[in-house]
Amino acid sequence: MDLGLTGKRVLITGGSKGIGLACAEIFAAEGAAVSICARNAEGVEAVVSRLSGGGATITGSAIDVSQRDALEGWVTSSAEKLGGIDIVVGNVSALAVSDDEEAWRAGFETDMMHSVRLVNAAMPWLEKSEAASITFVSSVSGREIDFTGPAYGAFKAALVHYAQGLAYRLAAQGVRANTVSPGNTYFPGGIWEGIETGNPDLFAEALSLNPTGRMARPEEIARAIVFLASPASSFTTGTNLVVDGALTKGVQL
Numbered sequence: 048m049d050l051g052l053t054g055k056r057v058l059i060t061g062g063s064k065g066i067g068l069a070c071a072e073i074f075a076a077e078g079a080a081v082s083i084c085a086r087n088a089e090g091v092e093a094v095v096s097r098l099s100g101g102g103a104t105i106t107g108s109a110i111d112v113s114q115r116d117a118l119e120g121w122v123t124s125s126a127e128k129l130g131g132i133d134i135v136v137g138n139v140s141a142l143a144v145s146d147d148e149e150a151w152r153a154g155f156e157t158d159m160m161h162s163v164r165l166v167n168a169a170m171p172w173l174e175k176s177e178a179a180s181i182t183f184v185s186s187v188s189g190r191e192i193d194f195t196g197p198a199y200g201a202f203k204a205a206l207v208h209y210a211q212g213l214a215y216r217l218a219a220q221g222v223r224a225n226t227v228s229p230g231n232t233y234f235p236g237g238i239w240e241g242i243e244t245g246n247p248d249l250f251a252e253a254l255s256l257n258p259t260g261r262m263a264r265p266e267e268i269a270r271a272i273v274f275l276a277s278p279a280s281s282f283t284t285g286t287n288l289v290v291d292g293a294l295t296k297g298v299q300l
Contacts, residue, residue, distance in 0.1 A: 051278030053078035069269035214285030230291025
């Protein structure tokens with residue numbers, strides 16, 4: 048299937064590892080021009096070097112997306128370098144799983160406000176695109192109560208609500224908005240690798256809850272994100288796509 052991504056301009060927050068990196072790799076392989084950001088400069092530089100060496104058009108910056116000026120500056124700079132914006136993927140989380148006020152503050156600024164500011168900053172370019180789409184990475188923790196902290200799940204649920212509202216309000220302008228809710232996803236340097244070594248009992252418990260007997264790989268989630276964001280999914284807007292290997296038990300109607 049041709050996803051229609053050749054020549055499209057894509058921005059991905061948190062694009063240096065895990066799901067964000069897998070998204071960058073797939074978008075680039077599909078012929079899109081990509082801009083990524085993440086906090087770690089070495090990680091960003093390594094991704095840009097590797098993908099550009101393979102012929103991809105890619106740029107990247109090291110920023111903290113919870114800082115409004117830095118995020119807006121990256122969006123503007125990316126649009127100038129790529130010649131516009133067609134697709135944005137919001138993929139950053141504070142991973143604030145503790146049960147305290149700091150977790151709520153971190154989740155609000157990073158998970159929620161980074162998403163709002165990303166959309167607001169990119170909108171002048173999205174409005175000019177013939178294939179504009181917004182995709183947020185939510186979580187199954189926003190769909191049902193689990194062992195994560197209350198702030199994490201609450202803000203992941205809020206992202207689904209926010210995207211649904213955007214889909215309705217922006218439909219007449221041809222801008223789509225969706226979310227993807229992954230289940231537990233394992234990758235080197237990710238939170239589950241740390242839990243596997245630091246809290247093996249929790250890791251074993253989480254693994255036992257998934258009937259597939261394993262966690263997702265980043266590329267399995269990324270394929271869903273890329274398809275949903277692509278012109279091949281042009282009539283899909285306002286949906287939350289759960290990709291969890293049957294982890295959650297609730298029926299999504």
